[in-house]
Amino acid sequence: MGKFKIHDALGLRAGKNFRLADVDPAVTPGFSGSKADLAARFARYDEELYELQERLFANGRAHEDGAPSLLVVLQGMDTSGKGGAIRNVFSVFDPQGTKTVGFGKPTDEELAHDFLWRIRKHDPRPGQIVAFDRSHYEDVLIQRVHKWVDEDEVDRRFAAIRDYEQELAGRSVKILKIFLHISPQFQKENLLERTEREDKYWKYDPSDIEERGYxxxxxxxxxxxxxxxxxxxxxxxxxxxxxxKYARMALKFLMVDALRHLELSWPAPDFDPEQERQRILDAE
Amino acid sequence: MGKFKIHDALGLRAGKNFRLADVDPAVTPGFSGSKADLAARFARYDEELYELQERLFANGRAHEDGAPSLLVVLQGMDTSGKGGAIRNVFSVFDPQGTKTVGFGKPTDEELAHDFLWRIRKHDPRPGQIVAFDRSHYEDVLIQRVHKWVDEDEVDRRFAAIRDYEQELAGRSVKILKIFLHISPQFQKENLLERTEREDKYWKYDPSDIEERGYxxxxxxxxxxxxxxxxxxxxxxxxxxxxxxKYARMALKFLMVDALRHLELSWPAPDFDPEQERQRILDAE
Structure with a gap:
């Protein structure tokens, strides 16, 4: 029954010695589970995200190439709620300053290029917030699990991913990578729901069960x-x-934290406010 | 003090004999102005928009080329709130199924092509909802007002626009064109605000005053x-x-109405739900 504090979300950072077995998908560190607490936090983070994104967007408009941007990469097993989490967080943003990209099975054209080709098309522009629903990580996950690529190629891809992300960071793209970690039991419930509700059928793919076997x-x-x-x-x-809901709250917090660290002020006006005010009053 | 009814919003339809002088930007047909009424309507329309968009998106996924889509074109003078209206309505949608495109001053590359070239890049895909913040109409508005094009070219563009929109409609793109109609007095207040608030400076452009002269x-x-x-x-x-707020409410209603008319049902499953349910229960 503790309060959810900054260090609880930041404590979810993985690191080089990360062990997945140490993370129980069912825990909610620092969160009591109270509905009122959750609603209050959502409202508070939403308010802050609203302003931070507008500030970021304004800087993108004002400074063009010099402004930072934010890339949020979401990964997770089927039914982990990547799309829903993006929807939930992004609903407070101005859609003109954001982009959501879902990466499905590569097309023939995409397969004819290097695996990062289709990713690079969506590099964030200055001032923009971009969410990837699946990403370049699929190329070292599903492809590796199914042994569609050998381990040398996997190594090459990891090197390419590291280079790519470092390059983005060098262009002031702030990167957040999120793994939505669910249990097999939770997935089972979610899959069952998709076979039981008319408005969920479209989300179900029989091949999900084969993937589950891996x-x-x-x-x-x-x-x-x-x-x-x-x-x-x-x-x-x-x-x-x-x-x-816990995961969404943590995601909102991580985005608040990332945007806060950009320490953005409102762009200075490139005009004389008092003079322009007078021009408006005098006009017409 | 009436209730806002369907026919009030639909009564805002322009038509071939439309006269702009007949529309007072300050009226709110059928709306009493009560805050409670407004909040209740926003909640109701939002709920319906949420479901209708998901249904549209699901149909896009299931039927691909056969599914309809929606294009909302927003036009209006500076400070009429096009961006804010899009943001307000689109916040309920799944961003993976929507796209917002702002059309500013054309780039050199865009100017080297036909005026519809940059527009056609953003034709809605099946199941998608697209909003244009300014559009191909700028090419028969700002360009005509400033006489950057002669009247023969204006005629040619109108013919091209009509052909283009008819072509879209033939591909099951439902089109809604919205003019956010404000008074010069209202614009003056909005412009003044942009010279008075640090968080609004970035929206102000001194050339807005020259445009106002036209x-x-x-x-x-x-x-x-x-x-x-x-x-x-x-x-x-x-x-x-x-x-x-009145305009946003009317816009929401018009989008509800447009989406309702598509009469979309949830896509039928392409699997046997009972059999898949059993497969899930048996797996693992």
Whole structure:
């Protein structure tokens, strides 16, 4: 029954020695589970996200190439709620300053290029917040689990991912990588729901059950990917997600924290406010 | 003090004989102005928009080329609140199924192409909802007002716009064109605010005052554009917008109405729900 504090969310940072087995998907560190507490936090974070994003966007308009941006990479097993989490967090943002990209099965054209080709198309512009629903990490997860690529290629991809993310960071792109960590039991409930409700059928794919059979291999691949790509400039956070609302709260907080650290002020006017005020009053 | 009814919003439809002088930007047809009424309507429309968009998106996923889509074109003078209206309405949607595009001053590359080239890049995909913040109409508004194009070219552009929109409609794109109609007095207040608040400076452009000098020419150009391009498949609605909340409510209602008319059901499953349910229960 504690209060959710800054260090609880930041404590979800993975790091180089991260072990996935240490994270129980059902825990909610620092959170009592009270509905009133949750609603109050959502309201507070939403208010702050609203202003921080507008400030970021304003800086993008004013400074163009010089302004920072934010890239949020969401990964997780089927039914972990990546899309819902993005929707929930992004609803407070001005859509003109954000972009959400879902990466599904690569097209033939995409397969004919390097695996980062389709990713690079969506590099954040200055002032923009971009969310990836799945990402370049699929190329070292599903492809590795199914052995569609050999381990040498996996190594090459990890090196390419590290270079890519470092390059982004060098262009003032703040990166947050999030793994929504659910249990197999939780996934089972979610999959069942998709076969039981008319408004959920469209989300169900029979091949999800085959993927589920590779659970342990996926967990091993996630752990390795997280350990090999967690960097100061591209940190991984592993959010326990059997309680979806908890995970969303933690995600909102992490985004608040990332945006706060940009220490953005409102752009200075490139005109004389008092003079322009007078021009408006005199006009017409 | 009446209730806002369906016909009040639909009564804002322009039509071929539309006269802009008939619309007072300050009226709020059918709306009493009560805060409680407004909040209740926003909540109701938001709930319906949420479900209708999900249904549309699900159909896009399930049927791909066969599914309809929605294009909302927003036009209005500076400070009429186009961006804010989009933000307000789109906050309930799943960002993966929507796109917002702002059309500013054309780039050199865009100017080297036909005026519709940059627009066509953003044609809605099946199941998608797209908002244009300014649009191809700028090419028969600002350009005409400033006489950057002659009247023959204006005629050619109107013909191209009509063809383009008819082509979209033929591909099941539902089109809503919205003019957010404000008074010069209301704009003056808004411009003043932008010179008085640190968090608004970035929205102010000294050239807005010069544009304001062409108010009557803009109104004439809007009226003509609306009359010449209002069609059953691409209707114009002129929303009195001196009361921003009223305009947003009307916009929400018009989108509810447009989406309802698609009469979308949830896609039928392409699997046997009972059999899949059993597979999930048996797995692992």
């Amino acid at each position: 659970w342990d291999e996926y967990m091993a691949a996630y752990e390795d990917a997280i350990r090999r790509t967690d960097e100061i400039w591209a940190p991984w956070y592993v959010l326990p997600t059997d309680n979806k | 108010w009557d020419e803009y109104m004439a150009a809007y009226e003509d554009a609306i009359r010449r391009t209002d069609e059953i498949w691409a209707p114009w609605y002129v929303l009195p917008t001196d009361n921003k």
